Amino acid sequence: MLIKRFVATLQGVLLAGLMSGFALAAGPVQTGHIEVELVAQEAAAVPGGTIYVALRQKIQPGWHTYWRNPGDAGDATKIVWTLPEGWSAGDIVWPTPEKKRVGPLLDYAYTGQVLLPVPIAVPADARPGSTVTLKAAAAFLVCEEICIPEDAVVTLDLPVVAGMPSADPKWGAMVAQTLAKAPKPSGLKAVFAFKDGVLKLAVTGAPLKGADMAGAYFYPYSAKVLDHAAEQAIERGSEGLTLSVAPGYDFTSGTAPEQVSGVLALAGEAFEITATPGAPPASAMGLGPPPAAKGGAGSVGLATALLFAFLGGLILNLMPCVFPVLSMKAASLAGHAHDAGKTRLQGLAFLAGVVATFLALAGLLIAVRAGGAAVGWGFQLQSPVVVGALALVMLLVALNMSGVFEFGTSVQGVGAGASGKGGASGAFFTGALAVVVAAPCTAPFMAGALGFALTQPPLISLAVFLALAFGFAAPFVLLAFAPALLRRLPRPGPWMDMLKKGLAFPMYGTAAWLVWVFSQQTGAIALGQILAAAVLTAFSAWLYGYVQGRWIVGKTAPIATVLAVLSLTGAIGLIVLTLKASPPVAAAASVAATPAGPGLASEPWSPEKLAALRAEGRPVLVDFTAAWCVTCQVNEKVALSSPAVAQAFKDRNAVLLKADWTNRDATIAAALAEHGRAGVPLYLVYPARGGDPVILPQLLTEGMVIEAIEKAAS
Amino acid sequence: MSVSPSLLTRRLVVAGLPLVAVAAPGLVHAAPAPAFTARDMDGKARSLSEFRGKTVVLEWVNEGCPFVKKHYSGNMQGLQQAAVADGVVWLTIASSAPGKQGYFADGAAAKSWMTAKGAKPTTVLLDADGTVATAYKAKTTPHMFVIDKTGAVVYEGAIDDKPSSKVEDLQTARNLVAAALSDLKAGRKVATPYVAPYGCAVKYKDA
Numbered sequence: 001m002l003i004k005r006f007v008a009t010l011q012g013v014l015l016a017g018l019m020s021g022f023a024l025a026a027g028p029v030q031t032g033h034i035e036v037e038l039v040a041q042e043a044a045a046v047p048g049g050t051i052y053v054a055l056r057q058k059i060q061p062g063w064h065t066y067w068r069n070p071g072d073a074g075d076a077t078k079i080v081w082t083l084p085e086g087w088s089a090g091d092i093v094w095p096t097p098e099k100k101r102v103g104p105l106l107d108y109a110y111t112g113q114v115l116l117p118v119p120i121a122v123p124a125d126a127r128p129g130s131t132v133t134l135k136a137a138a139a140f141l142v143c144e145e146i147c148i149p150e151d152a153v154v155t156l157d158l159p160v161v162a163g164m165p166s167a168d169p170k171w172g173a174m175v176a177q178t179l180a181k182a183p184k185p186s187g188l189k190a191v192f193a194f195k196d197g198v199l200k201l202a203v204t205g206a207p208l209k210g211a212d213m214a215g216a217y218f219y220p221y222s223a224k225v226l227d228h229a230a231e232q233a234i235e236r237g238s239e240g241l242t243l244s245v246a247p248g249y250d251f252t253s254g255t256a257p258e259q260v261s262g263v264l265a266l267a268g269e270a271f272e273i274t275a276t277p278g279a280p281p282a283s284a285m286g287l288g289p290p291p292a293a294k295g296g297a298g299s300v301g302l303a304t305a306l307l308f309a310f311l312g313g314l315i316l317n318l319m320p321c322v323f324p325v326l327s328m329k330a331a332s333l334a335g336h337a338h339d340a341g342k343t344r345l346q347g348l349a350f351l352a353g354v355v356a357t358f359l360a361l362a363g364l365l366i367a368v369r370a371g372g373a374a375v376g377w378g379f380q381l382q383s384p385v386v387v388g389a390l391a392l393v394m395l396l397v398a399l400n401m402s403g404v405f406e407f408g409t410s411v412q413g414v415g416a417g418a419s420g421k422g423g424a425s426g427a428f429f430t431g432a433l434a435v436v437v438a439a440p441c442t443a444p445f446m447a448g449a450l451g452f453a454l455t456q457p458p459l460i461s462l463a464v465f466l467a468l469a470f471g472f473a474a475p476f477v478l479l480a481f482a483p484a485l486l487r488r489l490p491r492p493g494p495w496m497d498m499l500k501k502g503l504a505f506p507m508y509g510t511a512a513w514l515v516w517v518f519s520q521q522t523g524a525i526a527l528g529q530i531l532a533a534a535v536l537t538a539f540s541a542w543l544y545g546y547v548q549g550r551w552i553v554g555k556t557a558p559i560a561t562v563l564a565v566l567s568l569t570g571a572i573g574l575i576v577l578t579l580k581a582s583p584p585v586a587a588a589a590s591v592a593a594t595p596a597g598p599g600l601a602s603e604p605w606s607p608e609k610l611a612a613l614r615a616e617g618r619p620v621l622v623d624f625t626a627a628w629c630v631t632c633q634v635n636e637k638v639a640l641s642s643p644a645v646a647q648a649f650k651d652r653n654a655v656l657l658k659a660d661w662t663n664r665d666a667t668i669a670a671a672l673a674e675h676g677r678a679g680v681p682l683y684l685v686y687p688a689r690g691g692d693p694v695i696l697p698q699l700l701t702e703g704m705v706i707e708a709i710e711k712a713a714s
Numbered sequence: 715m716s717v718s719p720s721l722l723t724r725r726l727v728v729a730g731l732p733l734v735a736v737a738a739p740g741l742v743h744a745a746p747a748p749a750f751t752a753r754d755m756d757g758k759a760r761s762l763s764e765f766r767g768k769t770v771v772l773e774w775v776n777e778g779c780p781f782v783k784k785h786y787s788g789n790m791q792g793l794q795q796a797a798v799a800d801g802v803v804w805l806t807i808a809s810s811a812p813g814k815q816g817y818f819a820d821g822a823a824a825k826s827w828m829t830a831k832g833a834k835p836t837t838v839l840l841d842a843d844g845t846v847a848t849a850y851k852a853k854t855t856p857h858m859f860v861i862d863k864t865g866a867v868v869y870e871g872a873i874d875d876k877p878s879s880k881v882e883d884l885q886t887a888r889n890l891v892a893a894a895l896s897d898l899k900a901g902r903k904v905a906t907p908y909v910a911p912y913g914c915a916v917k918y919k920d921a
Contacts (some may be wrong), residue, residue: 072853073915075781075877103918105853141780141879146815147914149780149879249870249908253745280805 031150033060033142038134038156039115039171041179045132045158046165048124052093053156054115055079055138063144064109067097069221071107071228075141075149077116082135086123093117093182096263096270097219106229108219109143114513115178117170128162163609173670176607180674183263183270188240189279192260199226199247202280203264203273204240207692212267213241214290220262224250234290239283302460306467313471322438325397325502329430330479333486339384340483346427347480353431354473355466361435362465366458380383384521387628388530388575391514392537394437394507399538401504403497405545431473437510438472520627521662533571540568600646605659607667617688617714619654621705624672624682627662631698632681639700648706652688652713687712722891747861748890751809754837755821755828760805767863769898770803771891773835774847774916776816776855777808777827780879781913785856786831787881789889790873794834797895804835809847811919816840816855844918854913860894860904868904870911877912 028037035058045051055077057065066074088477094116097108120134134156141149167173188205194627201218216234220226230246252258261274329350333343399405466613467600479485515534519527541565550557596613603609605622613620639645649656659668661680672682675695683696685708696708746840749772751761776782782790794804810816812861818824824838841847844905850859860869869890876887890909897904 070912073911073913075879075912078878102915103920104848105915105918107915139878139880143914145917146778147780224908249910254908 024460026640028056028058029152029154031142031152033063033144033148034058034065034150034152035219036138036140036152036154038136038154039175040156040158040168041117041175042165043168043172044160044161044165045122045126045130046122046161046163047122047126049122050119051122051158051165052117052175052179053120053134053136053158054117054171054178055092055136055154056113056115056171057110057140058113059111059142061112063142064098064100064107065113065114065140067108067110067219068094069108069219069223070141071100071109071223072105073102074107074143074147077138077140079116079118079464080137080139081118081120082137083120084132086125087132087134088121090119090121093119093179095178095182098146099217101229102549104229107143108228115175117175117179122160126160128160130161131157133157141385141612166344167606167667170664173666176667176669177674181270183265183272186271186273188264188271188273190260190264190273190275192275193279194247194251195254195278197247199245199251200242200280201245201260201275202237202242202284203271203275204237204242204281204284206239207269207271208240208266209238209714211269212290215267216243217265217288218243218245218262218273219265220248220260222248222250222257222260222262224248224254225260226255231321235285236287236392237282237284238287240281242280242284258478302463308466309467310471310474313468314474315470316438317475319438320469322434324401324506325430325434325437326476328401328500328503329427330476333476343480343483343486345424347477349424349427350431350480351470351473351477353428354435355431355469356428357432357435358465358469358472359462362462362629365460384526385520385575387514388533390437391511391518391530392533392571392575393433394511395534395537396541397433397437398504398507398511399541401500401507403501404538405541405546435469435472436686449526459697460703515629517627517662520599529574529577533574536567536571536574540564540571543567600649600656602642602656603656605657605668607671610657613657614656614686614690619652619688619709620657621649621654621709621712622657622684622685622686622693624659624661624668624677624680626660626680626682627678629661635681635683636698639705642702645702645705645709648709652709654709654713685709685712688714715872716728734775745867747859747865747867747883750846750849752839752841752846754839755818755824756837757821760837762837762861762865765803768803769863769895770805770859770861771895772850772859773804773806773863774852774855775806775808775838775858776810776914776917778815779855782816782855784881784884784916785877786833787884789884790856791833793889793892796892797860798834798836800895800899802895805837805839806833806835807839807841807846807852809841809842809844809852810917814917814919815819815914816917842919844916845861847916847918852916854911856913857911857916858891860891860898863900867909869896871909872911872913875909889911 022142028035037056039054039056041052041054057077059065066076068076070076077092079089079092083089095110095114100107100109100111126132135153136155137151137153139149139151141147167176186205186207188203188207190201190203192199194200213234213236217232218226226248227246228248233244235242235244256277259274259276261272264271264273317326333346482619511534513529515530518530540563543560547557547560547564550560604621605624610620610622623632623636625636627633648654659665659671661668661672672679675682675684681698683698683700684693685696686693694708694712696704747762749762751759754760777786794806797804806828808816808818810818814818818827818838818840821838821840824840827833828835828838839846846852850857856873858869858871858873859867862868871890873891874884874887874889876883889905893906894904
């Protein structure tokens with residue numbers, strides 16, 4: 001009895017502790033074909049504020065639930081709330097549905113996972129420190145071929161806090177994304193006219209200028225205004241479009257309505273519109289139907305993505321972290337220009353190494369994303385341990401180039417390094433190493449392609465990565481297969497040793513930069529650890545070089561060997577230790593708070609902060625960045641930190657928000673995905689007068705930033 | 715099972731709709747009911763034309779559909795009984811294709827379900843190839859039509875104004891078929907001639 005009471009008390013204490021910390025869903029409820037639960041955008045509610053709480057439905061494959069107007073058949077999800085005194089729930093914010101054809105009928109439905117957010121108004125007198133329970137009785141019809149009505153009562157315990165709540169760590173980003181993508185009132189002008197048995201719906205306005213209108217579709221809120229199953233013919237105009245649709249009961253037999261409202265969905269965006277009777281304006285027609293997508297819009301995007309990925313791969317060869325490695329390898333090939341067979345074998349081995357490594361990375365990335373984690377390209381650099389290990393690898397490569405030691409057990413001089421089978425496996429690992437070290441140097445062309453790749457099914461993603469791999473390997477393979485080109489390279493000689501030792505310095509630089517990234521991710525203590533690890537690594541490499549020297553003269557050096565192994569082990573141990581010692585989140589916050597340069601201070605980005613600044617009517621530049629992203633660092637130094645830029649920001653009352661993705665962050669990943677990106681950098685300029693942000697190029701100049709800010713302010 | 719709508723009349727009426735709408739609002743909803751012939755559960759061919767001069771109710775059914783089950787908790791049987799007692803012809807139509815939910819393999823299957831439910835329509839029509847459903851553009855189960863003595867559709871759509879599959883909603887719902895029938899009986903114009911139907915999709919054979 002006593003024990004029982006003790007356990008109960010303990011549970012109570014634990015529970016209270018948990019609740020005061022963050023929103024606590026009672027866990028998903030299985031209703032048969034759907035897993036359903038309440039999830040919140042923020043971890044806590046603020047008195048007098050509004051918090052979005054979403055009903056999350058994870059629907060079994062093959063089954064679907066319904067939109068607010070279910071279409072020809074079906075039934076929309078309904079939620080009945082039981083809320084504490086003073087709290088009130090608004091209407092469901094319905095995401096744009098899918099068209100689901102059932103024989104001759106058409107339904108508007110959701111498949112897979114859908115979030116139905118509801119704004120919950122928090123009373124001003126809600127007591128900070130308390131925890132409230134939101135209860136929702138949800139009823140939904142879930143259909144496959146047949147339909148089953150299912151019910152669930154789900155609850156969410158929500159702490160009340162004063163001040164700014166943080167995003168819910170698990171679902172916050174997804175709720176925010178759902179809200180961002182949901183159809184919104186858009187200021188579009190819409191009219192409808194019924195004539196000769198056809199209902200014409202014309203929509204015009206700035207957001208439609210130049211928009212991609214292929215597949216445009218009008219989802220009506222009322223089930224009586226149009227024939228859901230009939231095709232909607234699209235005609236484009238200079239400032240909008242006209243849809244010709246088959247009328248519904250209201251027009252054929254009933255009384256024509258005074259207004260027709262619903263959602264106009266285009267590829268990737270959706271607008272809430274309310275049409276009134278009127279003739280379609282000339283600007284909504286005259287340009288004919290949208291061009292027929294050749295082989296589907298997806299394949300056009302795919303071709304472009306493949307091309308950019310290939311180009312991106314090519315450019316990667318020139319990056320400071322890759323160039324020294326590859327140029328030395330290429331120079332060594334020159335020594336074998338007379339032996340076409342050997343150089344070709346090396347070329348192929350290198351290609352195999354590059355492709356295998358890229359595909360392995362891509363496979364890992366896809367698998368991790370499939371597991372639900374919001375990661376993007378460069379994700380491997382969001383782990384301090386990986387960054388630390390990479391820094392040491394770079395150091396080893398640099399030391400090798402400096403001649404401190406040689407790779408492999410047989411000591412080979414420069415230019416003689418590519419003989420026999422050792423050459424082939426060496427080329428394979430050079431390829432693998434090159435990919436590993438290339439990741440931080442994502443070339444500008446690659447960003448779009450990778451963003452595209454990661455939103456596609458796995459096979460297409462892999463195709464894009466494959467194109468990237470081919471682009472990356474192309475110059476080396478080309479050299480290996482073109483003896484004529486090889487012969488043009490200068491003959492190997494003593495100058496190569498000089499060049500090699502010179503090229504070691506970019507590698508030292510890369511190692512130093514990675515150490516800096518590492519320190520940003522972890523902190524001062526860990527910085528000390530990695531520097532010690534670097535010294536141990538260098539010591540070990542030097543000893544190893546000494547041992548190699550003894551081998552040449554046919555002797556061994558057991559003490560030096562043991563010491564070398566010990567110090568390398570120590571170096572690895574130090575890196576692993578930092579895993580425990582470092583609080584990465586706090587470090588990231590301090591990075592975000594540091595000014596980008598003299599004069600121009602940045603503030604940490606959050607969707608709420610952005611919304612607040614926009615509400616004030618201030619132009620905002622959002623800098624999506626990471627310490628491990630070279631392009632980002634260059635842009636920040638070159639274009640964002642000059643006094644002229646700072647002055648422009650000051651003059652226009654503009655704000656620079658920094659979204660730091662150095663460490664993993666689901667909210668930032670979601671924001672990137674919203675703009676079709678899987679990685680940084682991304683620069684968004686939000687105009688003061690509202691509307692969609694302008695995306696700046698990935699390589700910024702001072703003039704570009706100033707011009708963008710001036711435009712945004714006007 | 716053949717459909718032979720009097721196309722000429724239909725076309726004329728449809729073409730004249732806008733005019734009629736201005737001239738005589740009362741006639742707006744009087745779309746002629748498409749004619750049809752279908753086998754009933756006794757194997758007999760039944761045509762709409764044989765019921766000319768009587769009020770006819772068409773009810774689309776799928777015994778497995780939760781919305782149908784809701785109304786067969788007593789509500790539908792009561793309506794059928796009252797209507798038939800008033801001299802109304804009540805045709806329950808099963809349009810589920812073979813292999814789909816609600817398909818009746820033969821009249822006996824339909825009969826045994828009816829008996830089990832205590833349903834009392836005039837008869838059940840077997841429309842597994844969807845001919846009648848297509849002629850009426852039936853969308854859901856249930857989907858209701860009320861045809862007056864002149865052969866015009868005076869009500870189409872939902873059975874009541876509470877689209878749900880919950881039995882308890884029957885208590886607060888306004889039954890629109892009952893309303894249409896009592897309007898007809900009293901010689902009034904049907905006040906609510908259309909409400910979007912709700913329920914499961916009619917299980918048409920795959921296109």
